[in-house]
Amino acid sequence: MTTNTRARLIALDWGTTRCRAYLMGDEGSVLAELHSALGSMVVSTRADASGTPVVQMFEQTFTDVCGEWLAEFPGIPVIACGMVGSNHGWAEAAYRTVPADLSAPGPGLTRVRTSEGVAVDIIPGLISKVGLPDVIRGEETQVLGALAAAVRATDAPEEQVVVLPGTHSKWVRVVGTIVTGFTTCMTGELYALLTEDSTLSLLAARADQPDWEAFDKGLDVASSAAGSGGLLCTAFSARTLVMTGALAPGQVEDYVSGLLIGHELAGIGASWLAGYSGEVLLCGSTQLAERYRRALVARGFKVNLASPEAAAVGMWHSALAAGMVQERHADAGATTSMTSTERSQQC
């Protein structure tokens, strides 16, 4: 094991399709990191298939992933966020209703305890009941991490918008660390359906590298007069542009990607984000996030990039707020406990 001995917290970003475990030290530094494909859906499916109780299967998976850390640092607190806290997870952590202050989740933590006596505290998701109901689970912790620089800000908190691309992208409004509202777009899932299972996939060929020209073409169509009709009215163009030779088969997927993200941004801009002219804080370090950055910039937004370890940072701050860990200043001259990865990067 390559970690030092100042480990303070195990933090689990345990979503539907994967589990990322962080061993964290003073001031929220990441000492070690483990990635597992054993997302909550895999775990609950395995439990069903083997007739094992779900709780037992989650405990076993947790022990498999974090066993060495638990042995090396007995009594270390453990915090988790994501679908591990859903009704198909380890234990259901009831949603908090927005507006909700992310920096004070204490009463909402849901505790499970393994047969070995290790306590795991699960951070609750959020529910919005204004207009169409909406829920997030896991992303709220990423938002807290992304906002880490603002947590200790002494200025009056300003409204900010955070976007978290993914299978379901999440748009979150915050004032300081208080989430005032959010909305979900099924853009990533529709991309997969359209490029893998629809008639649009019939004329498509997979490409190794992103074709930004095709992506931008999709963005342009979504912003055009024809695009004002929305996705249902433009999607067929991914077929007809190939038929007429204006798009190569290898460009279809990136064109659809640009079209969908363009429609998402146009739709959000016309409804949920209407009237907002501030910056957008973009969470994520994947190629998908780069697509959103490109699309946001094309629509005139100033984009800030959040830490790629926002979930870990958010869990650290949640653990701090819940009294599971204490702030320590290894360097007496430090005036902030932010790690370098917490600072948002201007793009």
Added chain:
Amino acid sequence: MTTNTRARLIALDWGTTRCRAYLMGDEGSVLAELHSALGSMVVSTRADASGTPVVQMFEQTFTDVCGEWLAEFPGIPVIACGMVGSNHGWAEAAYRTVPADLSAPGPGLTRVRTSEGVAVDIIPGLISKVGLPDVIRGEETQVLGALAAAVRATDAPEEQVVVLPGTHSKWVRVVGTIVTGFTTCMTGELYALLTEDSTLSLLAARADQPDWEAFDKGLDVASSAAGSGGLLCTAFSARTLVMTGALAPGQVEDYVSGLLIGHELAGIGASWLAGYSGEVLLCGSTQLAERYRRALVARGFKVNLASPEAAAVGMWHSALAAGMVQERHADAGATTSMTSTERSQQC
């Protein structure tokens, strides 16, 4: 065989998933009708699987379906429309570019001939090259049939809008019988993807009967302030409304249906149909058409219903225009050759 002996034409509405064959008599009356599940996709797939040339497989299928009629009425002309004329069909009937007069398709017919010497004339589809390219194949003939009453109108032709619901719904603008433009919405295909393969399907239960309350709720959401963000921003509500108890699992599919058709109409109304205040001629006799009727009426449109046999009627008029059949007036007192089913019904 129950037909009389005045058969004048065999008309094939041969689409991707089915083939409908009509034996037509004087004045375009339907004497007999055969339905087959041997759509063009099935035929070409069978050809591939068996190593039979595609042309031969289409010929064999045609003979299987229409053999008795061909034997009883030697030399009867045969006309066809739909995907049988695509590049995966019997023979490719090149698209005509709009604006195109549906009542004068003559030069565009593509002839194939069976080994027995039977000629089959395939009606070309249409291509629109203004803005995003778009194509239709088969629907143009339904439009001609739906407009049959207008074919002989002596008044100055007015602009009309025809909608043809389906896996891909088609919206067609015509002046008289001249198609001036059209657009395709992938609404039906997205409905299938969302209700069968997406995360929305996980909380859904199949219902035996349409739940019009749920359908109308979907329409309402698409028309609401939240709906102005488009489908990507509202689709997730089909999940969250179930989670919060506002929608029953058995209502999800009809809610999604209403949401999608509502978004289609809102999108079309904001783009392709912007400024149009006339009536909409609705083609189709399925439950899907009833959904469109309901949605159009909810948006304030006056809706006319086209003949349920619009394709057959359209092929009759195409055959007339091409000189394949002649008009006959069985009743000297008749002043129109419309059959009763050609008359559009007010709803």
